[in-house]
Amino acid sequence: MKFDNSEDIVQLTPQWQGERFPNGRPKVPEDVLRRMRKITLEEAWGPLWNRGYAFQFEGDLKIVHPDNIMVGRAVTAVLVPKRPDLHETLLNYGHEQEGRKGFFNQWVIDSLVEDDVAVIDMFDKVHLGTYVGGNLSTAISTRTKRGGAVIWGGIRDNQQVAEIENINIYYRGSDPTAIADVTMVGMNVPTRIGRAICLPGDVVLGTPSGVIFIPPHLAELTVAQAEKSQVRDIFGFVRLKEGAYSTAQIDAAWNSALWNDFAAWFRSDPSAKEYQHLTWEKELEDAARLDDGGDHRHDVRL
Known part of the structure; x- marks a missing residue:
């Protein structure tokens, strides 16, 4: 040995x-x-x-x-x-x-x-x-x-x-x-x-x-998913304090309208700056499938 x-x-x-x-x-x-x-x-x-x-x-x-x-x-x-x-x-x-x-x-x-x-x-x-x-x-x-x-x-x-x-x-x-x-x-x-x-x-x-x-092959995926959870929480806390959404809306799967709101906030808010390396393609596709009013996947841009 x-x-x-x-x-x-x-x-x-x-x-x-x-x-x-x-x-x-x-x-x-x-x-x-x-x-x-x-x-x-x-x-x-x-x-x-x-x-x-x-x-x-x-x-x-x-x-x-x-x-x-x-x-x-x-x-x-x-x-x-x-x-x-x-x-x-x-x-x-x-x-x-x-x-x-x-x-x-x-x-x-x-x-x-x-x-x-x-x-x-x-x-x-x-x-x-x-x-x-x-x-x-x-x-x-x-x-x-x-x-x-x-x-x-x-x-x-x-x-x-x-x-x-x-x-x-x-x-x-x-x-x-x-x-x-x-x-x-x-x-x-x-x-x-x-x-x-x-x-x-x-x-x-x-x-x-x-x-x-x-495990090393899961390290980057793990940290990226954690960061996505963090930045979504930051956005959710802001909107809950403003009264824009209920806790049920924030905690549930987001539709395209909510994702559009998040996208605008994500691009411009200083508290999202350190998360700009993240991408959201899968989340956007999932949101489009939830919409009842047609295919909205092109409405959301991050």
């Missing part, structure tokens, strides 16, 4: 057609990550759930910075309880064949780059299961800039870690002991975090409610 094997990573993520890192990990564009930081967990959850991705969220985690949003590309690892023969074989292989330094957790952190999030399944081990402390969290901060870690296990040095403000860490518990009696059996492989599954290159969205892992 090999740790962080590019052929395996590409094989695991065939639906991603974009740029990849040298190790084959999907590289979702920075612009998508930037936009992802502005959406809510529920907005990200909906498009995934509707496409059959029912096991992408885990909320049973503690958070170092509960008010901060974390977004990044997943670097995954799986650890198991120590079995001496397996432990020595894999540790020696990493050192001698792949030139890695230190212990298993250092291998993962040494591989991180900007906007990465380490996603670690350590079988919910906290005592003698502290994957990071002050030093390694500082290394995560230096390497990822805005990333962090999701650890199905423990951390230590919480007071030091809490002082590192540019990253976030989600974890199961704290303990003063150091990491021990664990063996890494996979790096950048499918990883389970509680009820959720994460693959290398998934976009990790960490919120006050927990974390959600967004």
